[in-house]
Amino acid sequence: MESLWNNVKLKMKDSLPDHSFRMWIQPIEFLASENSVITLLCPNTFSRKRVKDNYIQGIINEFSTLGFADLQIELETPENICHNSSKDSPKGKGGATGDGLSGLKKKFGATTGSSQKGSTSDSLNKGLLLSDAKSSGACLNARKRSSAPKQLTLPGLNLMFDSGRILKKNYTFDQFVVGDNNDFAYSASLSLAQGARNGNSAIYLLAGTGLGKSHLSQAVGHHAMNQGITDKVFYVTAEDFTNEMVYCLKNNTINNFKEKYRRKCDVLILEDVHFLSGKDATQKELAMTLDYLLDAEKRLIFSGCYLPGEIPKMNEQLKSRLTMGLVTKMDAPDFSTRVKILKKKSKEYGCKIPNDVTDYIAQELCDNVRQLESGLAGVAAKASLMGEMLNIDLARSVLQNITKTKQAITVDVIKKLVCSEFGVTEQDLVSPSRKKKHVHPRQLAIYLARKYTDQPLKKIGKSFNRYHATAIYSINAVEKAMKKQGPYSEQLNYLYNKIESGKII
Numbered sequence: 235m236e237s238l239w240n241n242v243k244l245k246m247k248d249s250l251p252d253h254s255f256r257m258w259i260q261p262i263e264f265l266a267s268e269n270s271v272i273t274l275l276c277p278n279t280f281s282r283k284r285v286k287d288n289y290i291q292g293i294i295n296e297f298s299t300l301g302f303a304d305l306q307i308e309l310e311t312p313e314n315i316c317h318n319s320s321k322d323s324p325k326g327k328g329g330a331t332g333d334g335l336s337g338l339k340k341k342f343g344a345t346t347g348s349s350q351k352g353s354t355s356d357s358l359n360k361g362l363l364l365s366d367a368k369s370s371g372a373c374l375n376a377r378k379r380s381s382a383p384k385q386l387t388l389p390g391l392n393l394m395f396d397s398g399r400i401l402k403k404n405y406t407f408d409q410f411v412v413g414d415n416n417d418f419a420y421s422a423s424l425s426l427a428q429g430a431r432n433g434n435s436a437i438y439l440l441a442g443t444g445l446g447k448s449h450l451s452q453a454v455g456h457h458a459m460n461q462g463i464t465d466k467v468f469y470v471t472a473e474d475f476t477n478e479m480v481y482c483l484k485n486n487t488i489n490n491f492k493e494k495y496r497r498k499c500d501v502l503i504l505e506d507v508h509f510l511s512g513k514d515a516t517q518k519e520l521a522m523t524l525d526y527l528l529d530a531e532k533r534l535i536f537s538g539c540y541l542p543g544e545i546p547k548m549n550e551q552l553k554s555r556l557t558m559g560l561v562t563k564m565d566a567p568d569f570s571t572r573v574k575i576l577k578k579k580s581k582e583y584g585c586k587i588p589n590d591v592t593d594y595i596a597q598e599l600c601d602n603v604r605q606l607e608s609g610l611a612g613v614a615a616k617a618s619l620m621g622e623m624l625n626i627d628l629a630r631s632v633l634q635n636i637t638k639t640k641q642a643i644t645v646d647v648i649k650k651l652v653c654s655e656f657g658v659t660e661q662d663l664v665s666p667s668r669k670k671k672h673v674h675p676r677q678l679a680i681y682l683a684r685k686y687t688d689q690p691l692k693k694i695g696k697s698f699n700r701y702h703a704t705a706i707y708s709i710n711a712v713e714k715a716m717k718k719q720g721p722y723s724e725q726l727n728y729l730y731n732k733i734e735s736g737k738i739i
């Protein structure tokens with residue numbers, strides 16, 4: 235169940251503005267599951283109230299799209315649990331809150347997984363074990379051992395470090411399954427991590443969503459640190475880089491920023507390069523930083539869904555620096571690699587999946603590895619939560635929610651939906667009109683077509699009489715607008731719900 239919750243989190247990451255996700259959803263941890271009730275642990279009462287008021291419905295919806303429609307979600311806080319336990323205790327003082335979230339989970343017998351993003355490597359049965367521990371008063375005993383209460387941190391505040399984001403603990407080379415689709419990217423990344431330059435100190439990992447860019451680029455960081463090569467590994471997204479630069483400019487600390495990236499970094503991992511589109515000042519600064527790093531033969535790993543040359547409003551200097559090293563493309567895995575991935579992941583989750591079920595999942599889910607993981611987690615979680623046999627019928631009942639949506643959505647279906655919601659015609663969508671009332675629905679339709687269909691961007695652009703670059707620009711514009719919570723993201727969530735509920739077909 236813990237990995238099911240991690241999948242729900244991943245889905246929410248896509249639909250919420252980044253800061254809201256990091257502040258409110260990311261810190262929530264799975265605590266227990268019993269009889270179709272899932273208990274989640276919020277860091278404190280304030281966060282619990284906020285989640286209850288604003289995000290609980292979204293959480294329920296995401297569980298339901300993963301095939302768990304009838305679950306009840308309970309939100310707990312460390313204080314609350316130990317307060318409840320202390321009612322049974324003759325002299326319950328102090329509290330597990332002092333140890334924070336992970337301490338409390340340890341006391342309850344659950345593993346904490348990756349500190350930031352939650353690991354999928356824990357057994358799917360942990361939730362049930364956890365409930366047992368809870369009912370047998372483990373918290374109470376733990377409380378007696380705990381030290382004086384300490385202040386809890388605000389949710390999400392410890393996610394960024396001076397050197398960027400924390401690397402996910404299981405994004406290592408040995409957890410990465412190599413197939414025909416990614417063997418070149420894998421070898422190039424490994425060789426860069428090991429310091430065999432072959433004339434290259436930079437790599438650009440190019441792939442669609444969920445195909446392993448973050449996994450492989452973070453594996454380079456892990457390797458450099460674990461092998462004692464360097465601990466000066468900076469892992470940032472292009473958005474983080476931009477925000478940090480703007481912050482430093484405003485606070486007159488831009489020299490520190492330059493010093494940090496140019497002189498204190500041995501390995502720079504920069505993700506989601508397409509975010510830089512149109513950000514002239516950041517592009518110039520990054521190009522200069524890359525000159526320093528390339529001259530010093532530092533290791534650079536970039537990743538993005540598009541080639542730099544395809545990203546609109548990107549300056550030529552930066553484009554050429556980003557592609558100075560190897561550009562390696564990762565494709566969707568073929569059937570046998572999907573089976574290998576499922577087998578590896580099910581071992582990680584600590585569950586045994588019969589071969590025919592693994593084959594079935596691999597046949598049904600072929601878009602990307604994230605989707606594959608989500609299907610596997612859903613199937614295993616349903617078997618564990620409902621106490622059902624893990625067989626093809628059960629797998630079918632979980633996967634049909636994922637595949638039904640996927641099969642039926644085409645660019646035309648999306649166009650029709652957007653037209654009916656915005657009161658425009660299909661002709662308006664494909665026309666050259668730059669009027670806001672046409673541009674807005676057109677950009678949304680392009681974004682949705684990218685999200686819900688398998689069509690390549692070139693083809694999507696063509697369906698709207700647009701160039702490839704304009705399609706990328708539209709997607710970036712929607713992603714940017716979504717980050718500001720408000721009518722725009724609500725509108726988009728509404729469209730997601732309509733599409734995913736199958737109500738438009």
Ligand SMILES: Nc1ncnc2c1ncn2[C@@H]1O[C@H](COP(=O)(O)OP(=O)(O)OP(=O)(O)O)[C@@H](O)[C@H]1O
Nearest residue numbers: 409410411442443444445446447448449450603604
């Ligand atoms: N070859 C692989 N072997 C094992 N796991 C993989 C592989 N490729 C991807 N994954 C897993 O799939 C999930 C998604 O991968 P990742 O986050 O690296 O994708 P991404 O390309 O960075 O996607 P996005 O562009 O949406 O951020 C992760 O849990 C990752 O561990």
